[in-house]
Amino acid sequence: MNSPNLEDMGCGTSSATKDKKSEKALKAALVIQNWYRGYRARLKTRQRYALTIFQSIEYADEQGQLQLSNFFSFMLENYTHVQEKEPGLVTRLFGSSIQDKDRQDYLELIEIPDSYCGPRLQFPLTFTDIDLLIEAFKQQQILHAYYVLEVLFETKKVLQQMPNFTHTNTSPSKEITICGDLHGKLDDLFLIFYKNGLPSVTNPYVFNGDFVDRGKNSMEILMILFVSFLVYPNDLHLNRGNHEDFMMNMRYGFTKEILHKYKLHGKKILQILEEVYTWLPIGTIIDNEVLVIHGGISESTDLNLLHRIERNKMRSVLMPPIPMDGDRAEKKNKLGTTTVAQGIRTSGSFSEQLTKQEWEQVIDILWSDPRGKRGCYPNTNRGGGCYFGPDITSKILNKYQLKILVRSHECKPEGYEICHDGKVITVFSASNYYEEGSNRGAYIRMSSGTTPRFFQYQITKATCLRPLYQRVNAIESSAIRMLKERMISRKTDLIRAFQLQDRNKSGKLSMGQWAFSMENVLGLNLPWRSLSSHLVTTDKDGNIDYMSGFQDVHIQKPVKEVQSTLIETVYRYRSDLQIIFNIIDSDHSGLISMEEFRSMWKLFKSHYSVHIDDSQFDELAERMDLNKDGSIDFNEFLKAFYVVHKFDQLTKSDTKLA
């Protein structure tokens, strides 16, 4: 006979209920967890998509740089023809107006007013000057142009003594810290120094290029780095990045920052800076094992050649060496112009530039990206350098008996990334690079014989992080905004592509057709199907109303009567036009003559195959009445072309030209 157990007596019902209850609770918990995991995954994906949008657009812009470079080459090749029509124009574009003036000439002309209460540096510089600068910049003070110039002159002098590659050694008690792109984000530099200590003889650093552009404190970062370099020239190592390039600065913001902060002496600073850049070393080699360079390598990378070249002849990625065979010289003489080429470069001519091979070697170092695919391919995203695979990495590292390649150049969500079987490390030190919440920054500490250690961080304005969904919403709307502006700047081409596929003129396309056109015209490799809900309206059959993508965005017309295609074209090419105008305006007055304005537009038009009547352009310039005694204020001209987002009008935050 079974003895009744407690559970069966009296308590029996409640335990069964308890089981049933906990089973229900279990199921409920499962439902909630399941739902939450799905929701969270979709949030993370949206974050990823936003980053992909930012990155694609950034690289497409860099491609635009290459197109501009081709334009300059085109102009040079047609130099004599242009020279006849617009004497002085191309000389101004490509002639170096820098004479190697004695620094005294410059500095003597500058007076520091008594009212200046910013930091005052004492030469020769010591570590107190580093502290002084950091404290001053934390209070948003601006270093006087006099000191800026002094620092630049001194830096150039010291850099000139240095070889193309800095060789340095570590020991277990003396680790070295490697930082990647900073891009003018001063808070990130402060955070690194806070976490990792200031540079010193016992705390060496390598800064791997791209100190400037995009962020708003490029000048302050440069000053801190250069001053630290002057105090500790053997322990603070600087590598040149692709943004240490005066032409890149024109497009990506540093030139503007300088002219804004230094209204009186900005142009002098720009001139000297251009030279200082060319003297920055190409790379750093640690313990004969670790190669630190900004971009990457190619299958033809020749470190011996790179050790030998005269690196200061590399002025800009946009100024490739001019071909100079005998035929060309002949042709030029036939046209009756003598030694035409001499006007182009500084005194002398072709000996002032690198050979084509040397130039390409440097471009590869500054612009290449690692990829998983084996082999070496042109870097079509950026338009310069190449994509290199793990086999290339092995080959080059083995060839020079190196173990690791440390590079930067690409923004990574976690601030760093390891690839190619641990042989390539990417380190990126500008957190929130695209937008608040977009990515973390990182730096590496290493010494020979030990595994590298990674440190990550992320600057946040608030005292605590906003919930994930708010952060994702923020970067997502920012990314979609940028994408819509892209779309509107190619509206005519997009509509043409859509209509070609829309045989029965229904105004609708299938998802596949729409995605195909978007990718083709915009040249952006994006997940169009997933993004479509943000960009266009879809009907119940899944077909896309393609005109709906242009509904809530338009380009402001500076003048009513002008044709939309002209507006669209100027808007689309405004960055390129900005650069060209800035170059023509060699005294940085903000004005160029109407003649120059018109002839530049003509040349631009023909090279970029833009089909717009010249008279239209003239009329536009006239009507905008920016004519000041035969000169045009081109910044005002370009500013007038901006995109209006319909829903912003409620909050009055139109996206103007930066």
Place this chain on the structure above:
Amino acid sequence: MADDRDRDGTEIAVAEFHKKIKEAFEVFDHESNNTVDVREVGTIIRSLGCCPSEGELHDLIAEVEEEEPTGYIRFEKFLPVMTEVLLERRYRPIPEDILLRAFEVLDPAKRGFLSKDELIKYMTEEGEPFSQEEMEEMLSAAIDPESNSVLYKDYITMMVIDEN
């Protein structure tokens, strides 16, 4: 004839699914070599609108993994499996009302909220427990700072609006 149309319809659907799956996969293919880290596969599957449980996810991963797991999933293996999942409409997402009822089960007294501790207890001890990171993230959005509790009806509404 109807059969032919059906077949065409399915072919078109499959082609579109293929493109959708490829897009979602590519975004996580950081090295552009048609592989993703196995730890991101769950995110990819969920981003395509499916809601597998953790257990179901493990089974799916086992199907797409290599014979000898490498830590990476190749697109060639992922595509057919994921296409089946989409065609069969497996792992459908939880409707809003079921979600609400689940919260109500955990709140038998019908107060309209769960305390922070209660939510933590259920989410980290029952079912397929949350990791610390998952728990913290859910709390940061779900907790009403004034009452320090989860007003679940409001929370659900907010999340649903955000998704749409």
